[in-house]
Amino acid sequence: MSSTASPGTTLYKFLVYAPDKADPSAAHHRQALQAEHMKVNEPKLKSGYFNVAGLLLSEPSLGIPENKQTLAGSFMIVEAENIDSVKEHLKKDPYYTSGKWDTDRVAIHPFYWALGQQ
Secondary structure: OOOOOOOOOOOOOEHHHHHHOOOOOHHHHHHHHHHHHHHHHHHHHHHHEEEEEEEEEEEHHHOHHHOOOEEEEEEEEEEOHHHHHHHHOOOOOOHHOOOOOOOOOEEEEEEEOOOOOO
């Protein structure tokens, strides 16, 4: 259980898909926001809110050097009390507030984790 939840609170898992807006300087834009992005998310990282998170790559990025890959967005698996709390947290992220993520295409799906959970 995450430390942000009250004892006895049921937490649900959510898959979050946050694609980037089309941006020829995506890597530079992300790099400029990364420190602030990590600072905003640090309390959630420490609390156990995030199970998994990372960058989405474009398919042509497979098999090429990391510094040449094309970034396509972000994904995360989080634990929260409800979908509204996930939305509220996303709206505070610098990638959201700066317009880096395509907020019209952000998707949040509750799910049941059947395999691979530690």
